[in-house]
Amino acid sequence: MAFMEINLYSEVLNLEIPVSVILPQQPSRPLKTVWLYHGSTGDHTLWARYTNLERYVRERGMAAIIPTGHKSLFTNMVHGQDYGTFLGEELVARMRQIFPCLSRAREDNYVGGLSNGAYGAFRVGLRYPETFCAIGAFSGGDTADQYFTDDGTYRGRRHVLVFGEGCPAESEHGVKYLARKLTKQGGPYPRIYHAAGELEPSGRGDGLTGFFKELPFEYRFEVFPGVGHEWKLWDQAVFRYIDDFLGIKAETTKYYV
Amino acid sequence: MDWIYVQMQSESARTPLPLDILVPDRRFPGPYKTVFLLHDMAGNNTSWMRHTNIEERLAETGAVLVMPSCLNSFYVNMYYGYDMLDYMTKELVQLCEGWFRLDQRRESRLVAGLGMGGYGAVRAALAAPEVFGTAVSLDGFLDPGRFYQEKLAAVKMEDVMGPEGYFRRSPNNLWVAARGLAYNVKPEIVLISSAKDAFRNEAEALYTAMTEWGISACLKTDEEKGLDFLAEKVRAM
Numbered sequence: 382m383a384f385m386e387i388n389l390y391s392e393v394l395n396l397e398i399p400v401s402v403i404l405p406q407q408p409s410r411p412l413k414t415v416w417l418y419h420g421s422t423g424d425h426t427l428w429a430r431y432t433n434l435e436r437y438v439r440e441r442g443m444a445a446i447i448p449t450g451h452k453s454l455f456t457n458m459v460h461g462q463d464y465g466t467f468l469g470e471e472l473v474a475r476m477r478q479i480f481p482c483l484s485r486a487r488e489d490n491y492v493g494g495l496s497n498g499a500y501g502a503f504r505v506g507l508r509y510p511e512t513f514c515a516i517g518a519f520s521g522g523d524t525a526d527q528y529f530t531d532d533g534t535y536r537g538r539r540h541v542l543v544f545g546e547g548c549p550a551e552s553e554h555g556v557k558y559l560a561r562k563l564t565k566q567g568g569p570y571p572r573i574y575h576a577a578g579e580l581e582p583s584g585r586g587d588g589l590t591g592f593f594k595e596l597p598f599e600y601r602f603e604v605f606p607g608v609g610h611e612w613k614l615w616d617q618a619v620f621r622y623i624d625d626f627l628g629i630k631a632e633t634t635k636y637y638v
Numbered sequence: 639m640d641w642i643y644v645q646m647q648s649e650s651a652r653t654p655l656p657l658d659i660l661v662p663d664r665r666f667p668g669p670y671k672t673v674f675l676l677h678d679m680a681g682n683n684t685s686w687m688r689h690t691n692i693e694e695r696l697a698e699t700g701a702v703l704v705m706p707s708c709l710n711s712f713y714v715n716m717y718y719g720y721d722m723l724d725y726m727t728k729e730l731v732q733l734c735e736g737w738f739r740l741d742q743r744r745e746s747r748l749v750a751g752l753g754m755g756g757y758g759a760v761r762a763a764l765a766a767p768e769v770f771g772t773a774v775s776l777d778g779f780l781d782p783g784r785f786y787q788e789k790l791a792a793v794k795m796e797d798v799m800g801p802e803g804y805f806r807r808s809p810n811n812l813w814v815a816a817r818g819l820a821y822n823v824k825p826e827i828v829l830i831s832s833a834k835d836a837f838r839n840e841a842e843a844l845y846t847a848m849t850e851w852g853i854s855a856c857l858k859t860d861e862e863k864g865l866d867f868l869a870e871k872v873r874a875m
Contacts, residue, residue, distance in 0.1 A: 383646040402642075406647065
């Protein structure tokens with residue numbers, strides 16, 4: 382496999398953005414691609430550093446693309462830039478322009494993320510359902526379904542930068558809002574894999590667990606025993622997402638190339 | 639341009655090797671011409687980007703720039719060591735063509751290098767003229783045989799090229815490779831010699847020999863103009 386770090390100029394953000402890309406060295410067919418988002422303190426390097434992701438995609442002859450989303454929560458910030466547009470439109474188009482070996486087919490493209498990146502995966506996946514056929518959300522939910530105010534704390538201020546003052550649930554930031562909107566449109570519906578650790582609060586299910594069962598989405602919620610909000614969970618969850626939920630099985634056990 | 643750092647496993651060299659690649663910005667849809675930029679002795683994939691403004695100079699040419707790391711191998715299949723000529727002329731080209739939308743005509747591929755990389759560029763084009771349309775040597779070490787006498791720090795020529803007598807008769811000697819070029823297609827060889835030093839004499843001698851043997855060669859000797867010549871050549875591809 383080739384492990385690449387790309388410094389990509391984004392016109393939407395007017396910024397150089399680092400992106401990690403894992404690609405087979407000799408792609409022999411259009412590559413299935415998993416697009417993965419980091420958590421709120423993370424960046425594009427962490428999925429590769431803390432999980433076995435490269436091994437999982439190598440065994441399956443597929444690609445992984447891991448952008449940096451900074452502190453945007455992967456949405457279009459109220460006081461900031463349009464990271465949602467960058468991730469759902471520009472990044473996808475530019476990656477496919479640079480790497481024509483990436484599949485453009487909806488059924489070959491899957492978004493995923495952990496913690497705030499799980500919210501990002503929901504948000505981007507539901508906003509661009511014609512691009513992604515599946516959403517893998519690990520340890521996260523509808524972050525936008527809260528009341529935000531700049532109460533002087535770091536957390537308050539950071540969320541106000543993204544969502545503004547008030548509750549953005551009934552806007553393009555809202556996971557449930559986007560899901561209902563998509564239902565009204567009649568799809569296309571991304572398949573949803575929602576995972577949490579037993580030892581974290583969302584391990585008992587959150588507002589989305591019941592919500593999606595009422596809508597025409599394929600939705601699976603899975604709790605991993607004995608783990609909390611940690612890489613031990615996310616390594617298992619991303620494997621489960623790719624291998625079991627998406628059904629992409631290993632084709633080789635060759636340990637190099 | 640967008641900058642890509644790649645860590646990959648070379649099957650020919652049987653070792654992981656890093657690469658730096660610059661791809662044209664979105665205004666250029668491809669297929670792209672390809673410029674392979676080879677580093678000097680003691681350099682690596684980062685040398686061209688760190689020591690020149692190559693991105694600035696070539697950004698408007700619409701070419702993909704590929705900067706491999708070939709250690710101190712002189713880009714040959716080493717007598718004791720890595721098969722870097724196979725990596726350069728076969729594997730690296732195939733890898734890049736698998737990943738990117740490249741123009742696969744030989745005239746759309748140029749290989750250029752500095753010092754040891756200048757030698758490597760000419761060696762690669764003479765070994766695989768069906769792959770590389772043009773080679774540009776910037777102050778290349780065109781006769782590495784000199785290093786059997788002038789010892790190099792940390793590089794044993796015997797390990798790279800074999801015993802001196804063997805090297806003199808082998809195609810790693812550019813004079814042997816040029817004279818023996820049997821292909822119908824012959825590469826264009828540009829020898830740039832920016833300093834009046836011993837390497838200038840080698841460039842002049844190789845230029846004369848190549849011209850005599852029907853290889854399209856040119857010799858540029860303007861001081862400090864090397865990268866301008868290279869940029870002009872890439873633009874005109």
